[in-house]
Amino acid sequence: MAFEIPLLSDDTLLLRQHTAADLDAVYTRCVDPVSVQWTTIPLDYTPDMAQEYLETVSAPQDNAVSWALDVAGSYAGTIDLRFEGAASGSLGFVTSPEYRGRGLMSRAVRLAVVHAFEDLDWDVVTWKANAGNTGSYKTVWRCGFPQPTAVPYLLNHRGTMVEGWISSLGRNEAREPSGSWADAVQALPSVPANAG
Numbered sequence: 001m002a003f004e005i006p007l008l009s010d011d012t013l014l015l016r017q018h019t020a021a022d023l024d025a026v027y028t029r030c031v032d033p034v035s036v037q038w039t040t041i042p043l044d045y046t047p048d049m050a051q052e053y054l055e056t057v058s059a060p061q062d063n064a065v066s067w068a069l070d071v072a073g074s075y076a077g078t079i080d081l082r083f084e085g086a087a088s089g090s091l092g093f094v095t096s097p098e099y100r101g102r103g104l105m106s107r108a109v110r111l112a113v114v115h116a117f118e119d120l121d122w123d124v125v126t127w128k129a130n131a132g133n134t135g136s137y138k139t140v141w142r143c144g145f146p147q148p149t150a151v152p153y154l155l156n157h158r159g160t161m162v163e164g165w166i167s168s169l170g171r172n173e174a175r176e177p178s179g180s181w182a183d184a185v186q187a188l189p190s191v192p193a194n195a196g
């Protein structure tokens, strides 16, 4: 079954289908060093790869739905829901460098999670990140994702299995943090010396 790409919005942010006009901005965020550090974007990324990627994500996909974050008509990042069977799936996201720190991905996570539970009828949404990606955790913490568990060798990071953090939110769980961010940071797993 292919997943449609509905328009989702709140009062600041629009999630929409990617278009060919996003090419330059997608390429720029794919070669950004912070994106390279925390995601599995290929190291030799080219504009042709960005174009191929856009052709894939701008049409309905069999196992995922991908939205462009759109702020006043400009591309500001990408968020994916990846179907993993049994009414469940996982989140993946990157904000374009110049749009970080404005609360955009926290808003995008909330919109995507509401879509997963209320439109797709999923039971659970999971977030995974390389151990130490505190900024990524903050975006899902704002939507109620509980303290992550650290799992050694969880993620394939360009051919090496690395420690990951994982946290899941069930459809009937509160979509708000249960405490302060300061407490959440204190409770984060310690990070291996070679992480990140």
Ligand SMILES: CC(C)(COP(=O)(O)OP(=O)(O)OC[C@H]1O[C@@H](n2cnc3c(N)ncnc32)[C@H](O)[C@@H]1OP(=O)(O)O)[C@@H](O)C(=O)NCCC(=O)NCCS
Residues within 6 Å of the ligand: 034, 035, 038, 039, 093, 094, 095, 096, 099, 100, 101, 102, 103, 104, 105, 106, 107, 128, 129, 130, 133, 134, 135, 136, 138, 139
């Ligand atoms: C993680 C990422 C998506 C967050 O996007 P964003 O649009 O800046 O997210 P938000 O503004 O909604 O929230 C991020 C919060 O984390 C905070 N933050 C960012 N990096 C942090 C860090 N290393 N430690 C602690 N907090 C951090 C920000 O200050 C912000 O908090 P604030 O709103 O209270 O100021 C973005 O930094 C990014 O694209 N990183 C590279 C790719 C990546 O890591 N993707 C996730 C892979 S699992």
